[in-house]
Amino acid sequence: MQNELDQLRAELARSKTANEVTATLGATLDFHNCLNELVNVVLKLAQCDRAIVFVMDDLGAGLKFGEISSPLASREAQAALAAVYLPTYNAGENPVNTAWMNGKGLLLQPDNPTPDSPLARLAQTLGSKALYSIPLIAEGALVAVAIADNHISGTSVDEAAQDLLQGISGSAAIALQNARLHSKTVRDLADNMHEMNILRQIDRELNDTIELTHVFNMTLDWALRYTGAQAGSLALYNQEADELRTVRDIGYDLPSDQLEMLREQYGSGIAHRVARSGRPEMIPDVTMDQDFIRLLGSIRSEMFVPVMREDRVIAVVTAESKKLNGFTDSMLEFVEKLATRAGVAIDNARLYAESVRERERLSHILSNTADVIIVVGADDRIILINQAALAALRLYPNETYSGQLFSEVIANTALLNTYKRGKAINEGLIEEIQLPNERIFYANIAHHEGIGWIIVMHDITPFKEMDQLKSELIATVSHDLKQPLSVMNGYIELLLMQQKFDLQGMSFVDMIRKSIQNMRQLIDDLLDLAKIESGVKLELQSIQLTQVLAECAEAIRPSANGKSMTLNTEFADDLPLISGDRARLRQIFINLISNAVKYTPPEGSVWVRAEQRGTTLRIGIQDNGLGIAPEDQAHIFDRFYRVRRPETDSIEGTGLGLAIVKTLVEAHNGQIGLESSLGEGSTFYVTLPIQQNGQPETQEMKQGAG
Numbered sequence: 184m185q186n187e188l189d190q191l192r193a194e195l196a197r198s199k200t201a202n203e204v205t206a207t208l209g210a211t212l213d214f215h216n217c218l219n220e221l222v223n224v225v226l227k228l229a230q231c232d233r234a235i236v237f238v239m240d241d242l243g244a245g246l247k248f249g250e251i252s253s254p255l256a257s258r259e260a261q262a263a264l265a266a267v268y269l270p271t272y273n274a275g276e277n278p279v280n281t282a283w284m285n286g287k288g289l290l291l292q293p294d295n296p297t298p299d300s301p302l303a304r305l306a307q308t309l310g311s312k313a314l315y316s317i318p319l320i321a322e323g324a325l326v327a328v329a330i331a332d333n334h335i336s337g338t339s340v341d342e343a344a345q346d347l348l349q350g351i352s353g354s355a356a357i358a359l360q361n362a363r364l365h366s367k368t369v370r371d372l373a374d375n376m377h378e379m380n381i382l383r384q385i386d387r388e389l390n391d392t393i394e395l396t397h398v399f400n401m402t403l404d405w406a407l408r409y410t411g412a413q414a415g416s417l418a419l420y421n422q423e424a425d426e427l428r429t430v431r432d433i434g435y436d437l438p439s440d441q442l443e444m445l446r447e448q449y450g451s452g453i454a455h456r457v458a459r460s461g462r463p464e465m466i467p468d469v470t471m472d473q474d475f476i477r478l479l480g481s482i483r484s485e486m487f488v489p490v491m492r493e494d495r496v497i498a499v500v501t502a503e504s505k506k507l508n509g510f511t512d513s514m515l516e517f518v519e520k521l522a523t524r525a526g527v528a529i530d531n532a533r534l535y536a537e538s539v540r541e542r543e544r545l546s547h548i549l550s551n552t553a554d555v556i557i558v559v560g561a562d563d564r565i566i567l568i569n570q571a572a573l574a575a576l577r578l579y580p581n582e583t584y585s586g587q588l589f590s591e592v593i594a595n596t597a598l599l600n601t602y603k604r605g606k607a608i609n610e611g612l613i614e615e616i617q618l619p620n621e622r623i624f625y626a627n628i629a630h631h632e633g634i635g636w637i638i639v640m641h642d643i644t645p646f647k648e649m650d651q652l653k654s655e656l657i658a659t660v661s662h663d664l665k666q667p668l669s670v671m672n673g674y675i676e677l678l679l680m681q682q683k684f685d686l687q688g689m690s691f692v693d694m695i696r697k698s699i700q701n702m703r704q705l706i707d708d709l710l711d712l713a714k715i716e717s718g719v720k721l722e723l724q725s726i727q728l729t730q731v732l733a734e735c736a737e738a739i740r741p742s743a744n745g746k747s748m749t750l751n752t753e754f755a756d757d758l759p760l761i762s763g764d765r766a767r768l769r770q771i772f773i774n775l776i777s778n779a780v781k782y783t784p785p786e787g788s789v790w791v792r793a794e795q796r797g798t799t800l801r802i803g804i805q806d807n808g809l810g811i812a813p814e815d816q817a818h819i820f821d822r823f824y825r826v827r828r829p830e831t832d833s834i835e836g837t838g839l840g841l842a843i844v845k846t847l848v849e850a851h852n853g854q855i856g857l858e859s860s861l862g863e864g865s866t867f868y869v870t871l872p873i874q875q876n877g878q879p880e881t882q883e884m885k886q887g888a889g
Contacts, residue, residue, distance in 0.1 A: 214366035217359055218250035221329060224351065226252050229315065229331035229344040237269060238327040238359070245270040246328055263308050271325060283318040284325055288349055290315045290339060305330070315340035317348040319356035326356045326363075395532040399431040402490075402525040403500065407433060409521075410486065410514045412502035414479050418451065419529075420458040420489075420496050427451040427458055427499065434503070435479055442478060452476035454499045457487040461496050465515055467508040484509040488518045492526040500525070555624065555640035559589045559602075566635065568592075575640070577619050598638070601626055605636065615643070623647050664706055672699050705839075721764040721850060725874055728761050728768070728800060729754050729793060735772040736791050739780055746785045750776075754793035761800060762874040767847050774840045775804045775867050783808030783864070799853075799870045807864035816857055820845040 225234035311334030414434030605612035859865035
């Protein structure tokens with residue numbers, strides 16, 4: 184009975200001890216603190232000289248030194264234990280490992296050593312022959328091995344102590360595993376936070392620069408700093424040419440030019456392979472790779488990471504270590520993240536460098552062009568102004584006008600009014616303007632979405648001067664030609680009064696008279712055109728255009744009747760008034776209607792129509808005559824231009840009528856156009872603005888039109 188009571192008390196004591204151990208070990212989640220508590224528990228329960236714990240490594244392949252009870256742990260013992268590694272992957276071949284894997288404790292007897300076992304090797308290292316080991320197993324896996332050692336007394340751990348250690352092994356294993364997982368989680372979190380801080384700093388540094396050289400240097404520096412590599416390089420890859428060009432080296436003994444010579448001689452090796460594949464590579468032992476090129480004598484391992492941009496490789500980062508298997512997966516992951524950021528930065532820096540070169544090239548072109556070029560943003564501030572513009576507008580050549588209000592820079596010039604008119608209609612505008620330097624420019628103001636307004640002005644002063652000389656010459660010569668024509672006509676009249684001519688003679692006289700009349704008509708047209716282009720004033724008045732059109736149609740009707748043609752008019756009587764010069768309007772429409780009759784075969788038809796379209800009147804003169812070829816339509820309003828076709832050879836004309844019409848239409852702020860097809864007839868359209876309140880009574884004609 185007493186034995187049973189003693190046994191029960193012992194069981195209760197072990198249970199109490201196990202609970203205390205569980206509470207003690209479970210109170211900490213720090214792995215190293217848990218190891219310290221564990222060796223103290225083993226020391227207390229086994230009443231041994233010292234306690235040691237070996238823990239499973241990260242790969243699960245063997246046990247490595249974890250902790251030894253401090254009071255009796257010498258530095259020499261700790262150093263010796265740190266060098267001990269107890270492999271466990273050969274459990275089926277070693278009875279000690281088999282026992283541990285099965286959760287059984289082992290006792291090394293002083294008089295019965297087992298030299299080949301890991302426990303015997305450990306005893307030899309510790310200088311002890313009295314060891315007891317207890318495996319700590321959690322979820323079927325070996326977590327650690329706790330060892331009680333009586334190296335001083337040399338006595339074996341008694342059975343009661345063995346039972347106590349066996350009893351707390353499960354709880355200790357769970358506590359140690361939890362602490363290990365917690366510490367790993369904390370460590371991983373700290374590593375991730377550290378990595379995030381580094382990447383955040385890298386992002387700031389990359390965002391602060393758009394210079395390629397700085398991006399190269401910073402990318403490679405961070406790659407080597409994080410991986411602890413001794414050397415490295417960054418090379419740009421040209422996918423089209425399949426060329427790898429090194430742009431940055433760090434850590435090599437040889438200068439860059441000699442390194443480049445070696446690369447040219449032996450190629451880019453593994454880096455080129457990675458550039459082509461687009462996949463990163465870690466080479467644990469470079470001597471085992473046939474593509475390895477030695478640039479530093481002591482290099483043992485390498486890592487290569489491609490820098491991608493939109494699914495294409497633009498560069499390769501190389502890191503080299505003097506250690507065998509010197510890079511880890513976490514290092515590779517970091518450099519890949521770095522490469523992703525570097526890809527964006529390199530591409531942005533490259534695009535910026537290209538834009539700078541393009542801007543410098545454009546600036547050089549603009550500064551050397553004779554045309555005035557000004558770019559104005561949507562906010563009415565100057566974006567660009569070239570040297571020709573500064574000279575033409577008499578601005579200071581050394582002042583920066585970019586960013587200034589365009590209206591303030593060009594105040595009191597004709598260009599400002601033209602710019603305002605262009606903005607008001609919100610479309611392109613072409614006008615002739617005279618700048619303060621008294622030169623005349625052909626100004627083109629065009630709106631471009633996303634940019635603003637682009638103003639291009641071409642100096643046409645020499646052409647205007649030449650045109651003026653030509654007009655003066657024509658006026659002078661035409662005036663001088665009129666007198667001899669009058670003399671010729673007078674003498675013909677005298678001949679007719681004094682001489683009698685037969686039919687043939689009268690035919691000759693009529694031909695002379697007709698030629699004189701044609702010459703007089705040509706001179707009149709030339710004088711009229713010269714007068715118009717010299718700036719004659721229009722006598723503007725309110726006009727009911729349907730009356731003018733009816734008068735013109737009736738004036739031409741006899742010619743139409745002579746060719747058995749129909750001349751039709753189609754317009755309402757209540758069309759709004761226009762402001763115009765009645766005589767000049769009659770000149771416009773008589774010319775157009777007479778041309779329609781002239782170039783339409785007998786028994787054809789001509790229609791004169793007018794209608795209101797918005798704020799304008801649109802007048803159309805249509806015929807079903809010969810029509811005009813597309814190549815002739817482009818020049819039909821040019822002076823002295825006539826359509827040369829067999830059907831028109833017999834039709835007389837000076838080639839000035841339509842040029843005069845175009846000039847007069849534009850003088851009325853109108854537009855003229857043409858639609859025609861060969862054999863189907865032609866339609867000339869004239870668009871004139873409806874009279875507005877306050878229309879002036881006189882208006883200076885535009886010079887140089889037509």
